[in-house]
Amino acid sequence: MIYRILTSSESSSQELTWEEFRASLLDKGLVEKLIVVNKKEVRVQTRKLGDVSTNVTPSYYFSIASIDSFERRLDSAQESLGVPLNERIPVSYISEQSLMGYLMPVLPTLVLFGSIIWISKKFTSGGAGGGPGGMGGIFNIGKSKAKLFNQETDVNVKFKDVAGMEEAKEEIMEFVSFLKDPKRYERLGAKIPRGAVLSGPPGTGKTLIAKATAGEAGVPFLSVSGSEFVEMFVGVGASRVRDLFKTAREMSPSIIFIDEIDAIGKKRNEGGFSGGNDERESTLNQLLVEMDGFNTSDHVVVLAGTNLPDVLDPALLRPGRFDRHVSIDNPSVEGRKEIFMVHLKKITTNLDRSQLAGRLAALSPGFSGANIANTCNEAALIAAREDADSVITKHFEQAIERIIGGLERKSRVLNPEEKRTVAYHEAGHAICGWYFKYADPLLKVSIIPRGSGTLGYAQYLPPDVHLMSYKQLMDRMAMTLGGRTSEEMHFSSVTSGGSDDFKKVTQMATAMVTKYGMSAKLGTVSLSLGEDGYKKPFSEETAKIIDEEVKKIVDEAYLQCSNLLKEKKAEVALVAEELLKKEVITREDMIRLLGKRAFVERNDAFDKYLDNRDGPKTEGPVVNV
Structure with a gap:
């Protein structure tokens, strides 16, 4: 577009050939002057013979190969016309450049x-x-990107809104207490801890407790992500760290929260290589100096959140920098109940919220705080989809099933043969879980396809245990193999439906041999792979023994499962046929078909929250909270 504008002046001239120039202009005596431009083009200046009223003079030009050739042809033409030397057409030579030519340099x-x-x-x-x-x-x-939160308007979260992590709140409350009244501690010779690392699985509430700290402290709270220190420019990360701490010192007492600190806090020169992460390492070095160097400052607390505490540099975690390491794990059943109580306040329901929270906590083992918040939201969405006036127990249970097993694939219709295979597969799992003492308690079994590849779904309620015995692991593996074993007993050919079960069993058996010291041949030694996952800290002969021991344990679990299912073959068929008829059966259906389970449930949630088969009772009219 620019080029067209700059060269548009040339478009008003008419280009001629030499023959046209001579016949139309030169021979008729209309040429007043010729101008040779850049040795390539000749512009013709004609006499005033155009439209006299508008004083418009036509403009012409033609191209030449060389000046010598042009001059010879012009002289020859004028001689043939008999033009005297003193009256011949004047020729001038100029060098000219377009505006674009001037701009290009x-x-x-x-x-x-x-x-x-x-x-x-x-x-x-x-x-x-x-x-x-x-x-x-x-x-x-190079300025810090940290956001300064206003306690009155930006942060409304308090410690009362944070449930299920009492130990973590106690640790953090000490920081808040010190910042509010430092003299109480200083008169006894105590110094404020420099900082705390909040670590744990995703969704457990690390950022939430930091927000609550900002809401409770009543002091300036600067929040920044670890990735915001990383830029393409050299030295920017270290500059931003300096600026962040300078701002915090000017506002002290104050709190700095660095989320995902592993973005800049990873171990330096890990693996023996250097040079690839110089910028990140310089940022980390500056953070180390600011937290505990010559520029240390009182009354500035640094909180950091990470999902990967193992990758952090040891210098960052030593006392004097991050003095406290607060681990936030997935909540226990009582912790889940407290978190459900927080989120149920916003849900429209006519159920007793306390009883409902207990039931949902029992139905959601292993859920994090984020999962619980999602469960309540999903239940409300399901209720709205059904045009319900309030959210009831059924909606919450459907939300939990969706989070655990995935969305129901009602459009995926199984043919009768596939449906029968899935029913007997799930019945095998259910029977093993019912008759093995240490198997997880069964809650519900379904043969409705879910997720991307799940054709059957079974919900169990594992207890919140931290230690597993050899017998408990064997019962769990035997139950996992129940589906494939049931297929072998009732059909002439097995299917690919047990692939995920085999993976779980192999992982458990490998851990028993290499981590837990449960192999008689290898004894109590740790034979795990190196941190990179490839380096083996044992010989090929030991690796062969590991393979043999893992196979031996899996075969033992398979034999245990096979013996039980042969003994209970009639019960397997009974449960499978009930599944084919109803598609979904619950714990109550299992009790009706097989009688009460012979073992005392290891999960206290059954006795405490799930004995009421009718679900939580109503607490009056529906109230919008």
């Missing part, structure tokens, strides 16, 4: 300065940091 410089101005404005609009009145723009790239 300086265009890269203009583009560079334009890019710098654009980047500067981009950083300014993106909040690169720095207070008002500063230099602004790209010069603020």
Whole structure:
């Protein structure tokens, strides 16, 4: 577009050939002057013979191969016309360049300065940091991106809103207490801890408890993500760390929260290589100095969250920097009940919330706080989809099933043969879980396809245990093999439905041999793979023994499962036929078909929260909270 504008003046001239020029203009005596431009083009200046009223003079030009050839042809033409030497057409020579030609040498410089101005404005609009009145723009790239929270308007979360992590709250409350009244501790010679690392699985509430700290502390709270220290420019990360701590010291007492600190806090030069992470390492070094170096400052607390505490640099975790290591695990059944109580306050239901929270906590073993929040939200969505006036127990149970097993695939219709195979497969699991003492208690079995590849679904309620004995592991593996074993007993050919079961069993058996010291041949030694997953800390002969021991344990679990299912073959058929008829059977159906389970349930939640078969009772009219 620019080129067309700059060259549009040439489009008004008419191009001629030499023959046309001579016949139309030169021979008729209409040429007043010729101008040779850049030794390639000749412009013809004609006499004023155009439209006299508008004073428009036609413009012509033609191209030449060389000046010598042009001059010879012009002289020859004028001689043939008998033009005297003193009256011949004057010819001038000029060198000319277009505006684009003048711009091309300086265009890269203009583009560079334009890019710098654009980047500067981009950083300014993106909040690169720095207070008002500063230099602004790209010069603020080294400023911290931490967000300062206002306790009155930005953070409304308090410790009362954080449930299921009492130990973590006690640890963090000490920081809050110190910042509110430091003299209480200092008069006894105590110093404020520099910081705390909040670690645990995703969704357990690390960021939530940091928000609650901001809400309770009543002091300036600066929040930043670890990835915001990482930039393409060298030295920016360290500069932002310095600026962050400078701002915190000016506001002290204050709290800094660095989320996902593993982005900058990983072990330095891990694996023996250097040079690839110099920028990240310089950022980490600056953080180490700021937390416990010559520039240490009182009354500034640093909280950090991470899902990967094992990858953090030891210098970062030593006393004097992160003094406290707070581990936040998935909540126990009582913790889950407390978290459900928090989220149920926002749900419209006419059920007794306390009883409902206990039942849902029992039905959701292993759930994190994020899973629980999602469960309540999913239940409300299901109820709204059904145009229900309130959320009832059925909606919550469907939400839990969806989170555990995936969405029901009602459009995936199994043919009768597949459906029968799945029913006997799931019945094998159910019978093993019912008659093995240490198997997980059964709650529900379904042969409705779920998720992307699940054709059957069984919900068990494992107890919150931290130690597993050899017998408990064997019962669990035998129950896992129950589906494939049932297929072998009732059909002429087995299917691929047990692939995931085999994977779980192999992993458990391998852990028993290499981690738990449950192999008679190998004894109490740890034979796990190296941190990289490839380096074997044992010989090929030991590896062969490991393979033999794992196979031996799996065969023993298979034999245990096979003996039980042969003994209970009639019960397997009874449960399978009930599944084919109803598609979903519950614990109550199992009791009706097989009688009460012979063993005392190891999961207290059954006796405490699930004895009421009718579900939670109503607590009056529906109230919107």
